[in-house]
Amino acid sequence: MRIFDPHIHMTSRTTDDYEAMYAAGVRALVEPSFWLGQPRTSPASFYDYFDSLLGWEPFRAAQHGIAHHCTLALNPKEANDPRCTPVLDELPRYLVKDGVVAVGEIGYDSMTPAEDAALAAQLQLAADHGLPALVHTPHRDKLAGLRRTLDVVGESALPPDRVLVDHLNETTVKEAKDSGCWLGFSVYPDTKMDEERMVAILRAYGPEKVLVNSAADWGRSDPLKTRKVGDLMRAEGFTEDEVDLVLWRNPVAFYGLSGRLELDLDADDTAATATHEGNSILRGAPAAAPAER
Amino acid sequence: MLTVTELRAAVEQRLDETGRAWLDGALTDAATSEPRPDAPGPARWELDFASAGRHVRTPATGRPVTADRPGPDGLGPVDLPDAARVLILHAARADAPTVARLYAHGTGAERRAVLRALPHLGLFAGADAVPLVEDALRTNDTRLVAAAVGPYAARHLSPHSWRQAVLKCLFTGVPLSAVADWERRARGDGELGRMLGDYARERTAAGRPVPGDLDRVLAMTRALPGAPRALTREES
Numbered sequence: 421m422r423i424f425d426p427h428i429h430m431t432s433r434t435t436d437d438y439e440a441m442y443a444a445g446v447r448a449l450v451e452p453s454f455w456l457g458q459p460r461t462s463p464a465s466f467y468d469y470f471d472s473l474l475g476w477e478p479f480r481a482a483q484h485g486i487a488h489h490c491t492l493a494l495n496p497k498e499a500n501d502p503r504c505t506p507v508l509d510e511l512p513r514y515l516v517k518d519g520v521v522a523v524g525e526i527g528y529d530s531m532t533p534a535e536d537a538a539l540a541a542q543l544q545l546a547a548d549h550g551l552p553a554l555v556h557t558p559h560r561d562k563l564a565g566l567r568r569t570l571d572v573v574g575e576s577a578l579p580p581d582r583v584l585v586d587h588l589n590e591t592t593v594k595e596a597k598d599s600g601c602w603l604g605f606s607v608y609p610d611t612k613m614d615e616e617r618m619v620a621i622l623r624a625y626g627p628e629k630v631l632v633n634s635a636a637d638w639g640r641s642d643p644l645k646t647r648k649v650g651d652l653m654r655a656e657g658f659t660e661d662e663v664d665l666v667l668w669r670n671p672v673a674f675y676g677l678s679g680r681l682e683l684d685l686d687a688d689d690t691a692a693t694a695t696h697e698g699n700s701i702l703r704g705a706p707a708a709a710p711a712e713r
Numbered sequence: 714m715l716t717v718t719e720l721r722a723a724v725e726q727r728l729d730e731t732g733r734a735w736l737d738g739a740l741t742d743a744a745t746s747e748p749r750p751d752a753p754g755p756a757r758w759e760l761d762f763a764s765a766g767r768h769v770r771t772p773a774t775g776r777p778v779t780a781d782r783p784g785p786d787g788l789g790p791v792d793l794p795d796a797a798r799v800l801i802l803h804a805a806r807a808d809a810p811t812v813a814r815l816y817a818h819g820t821g822a823e824r825r826a827v828l829r830a831l832p833h834l835g836l837f838a839g840a841d842a843v844p845l846v847e848d849a850l851r852t853n854d855t856r857l858v859a860a861a862v863g864p865y866a867a868r869h870l871s872p873h874s875w876r877q878a879v880l881k882c883l884f885t886g887v888p889l890s891a892v893a894d895w896e897r898r899a900r901g902d903g904e905l906g907r908m909l910g911d912y913a914r915e916r917t918a919a920g921r922p923v924p925g926d927l928d929r930v931l932a933m934t935r936a937l938p939g940a941p942r943a944l945t946r947e948e949s
């Protein structure tokens with residue numbers, strides 16, 4: 421089973437997680453920039469974080485045979501803090517980078533006017549840079565939040581088929597699907613979705629345009645939830661091809677809209693290339709990518 | 714090390730029509746750019762520098778791994794974005810403040826390319842870019858460390874920093890072949906010999922293997938009279 425986790429915050433995870441994810445079949449992931457659990461007080465703090473998502477974290481992932489891409493944005497929570505909003509003006513410099521496959525996570529937290537402005541501005545940035553957008557839906561007042569999100573997307577220059585709405589559940593999936601957006605589900609140990617409900621939703625709505633992620637971060641979460649959903653799908657009668665569609669081809673298709681997805685693990689970024697292959701660092705002899713499915 | 718002309722030929726040979734056209738445009742743009750101190754935002758060629766990785770891919774995808782071996786010129790397909798960025802910096806005649814800015818705002822790949830470009834730029838003769846090399850040597854990204862210990866480091870790093878860099882390469886598994894001009898700088902360097910000897914002892918005491926490259930450098934530190942003799946017998 422090959423797995424692409426389309427939403428996971430590896431900055432907060434350990435090398436044990438990387439090893440377990442690789443063993444479970446994870447070969448690619450996207451790390452959205454988000455809130456760090458601790459408020460930042462200046463734009464420079466964001467730029468160091470972006471640098472990390474574009475340098476150090478992809479290197480760390482590559483050491484474990486996993487391709488790492490990121491999405492960059494000012495997150496909705498910190499969009500409310502005037503000390504952080506100058507990040508919006510600097511984002512264009514980062515959105516041109518090769519490893520950036522979407523603008524995100526954007527969306528609503530408390531549905532404030534500042535969040536309205538940041539969401540609209542960043543949907544426009546996505547359109548300007550040929551990037552899709554990862555839009556999360558708020559944890560509180562979820563259905564109202566989804567509707568307001570879809571309204572803002574509808575008014576934006578970005579067509580819905582370049583938008584992934586995330587953290588969906590039973591109450592929001594229908595309207596999100598009707599909007600034409602891609603559908604993201606975060607499977608968590610005790611909040612958001614669980615494996616059984618996820619499989620029920622897949623049965624009810626089909627696997628088309630559905631992405632399943634662990635959204636694992638610094639909170640109680642599980643980076644192997646993607647695999648667990650895949651296993652339960654098989655146990656519940658979904659075909660291998662349907663599992664592959666949800667856990668690999670859909671994320672590849674969505675982030676591939678950026679034109680920047682690089683899944684040649686045998687190329688530039690494998691651990692073996694960097695540390696074990698003699699002079700291959702400078703000469704470019706590739707290390708074999710783990711080809712196991 | 715390839716000259717810029719050789720590097721360009723090696724890159725172009727590996728690109729398809731689209732990639733070659735993109736590179737040609739980017740290099741022309743960089744070569745004709747004027748200083749624009751008051752203009753807002755990055756120059757066009759700087760955006761090309763940032764986005765080079767997605768324009769100079771090898772045409773084939775899903776190719777067998779064996780097809781990725783470096784050619785006789787030593788350039789492998791995985792070097793293409795680095796090489797294209799080096800060519801762009803060279804065409805733009807990037808000076809020390811420019812490379813410092815691009816390094817500071819760069820991804821890991823962009824930083825690596827800046828470091829690899831240093832010997833090809835007019836700034837090579839001066840020590841202004843040493844802070845970039847030292848920054849890269851502080852990271853734990855072995856690809857950056859490897860790019861940092863090129864000809865520019867060989868020429869400009871202080872003896873102390875250079876010895877620390879060699880030790881770090883041995884520590885992190887960066888191959889000795891990445892360290893430019895190491896034979897010349899290591900020759901007769903008794904202090905480096907002492908550091909390597911201590912490191913070897915520490916590894917042995919911990920029951921860990923001593924990196925094979927260590928012996929080669931250690932031998933070179935003793936290559937001239939004046940290298941510390943006491944180490945000679947103890948370490949062999």
Ligand SMILES: [Zn+2]
Nearest residue numbers: 452454525635
């Ligand atoms: Zn998240």
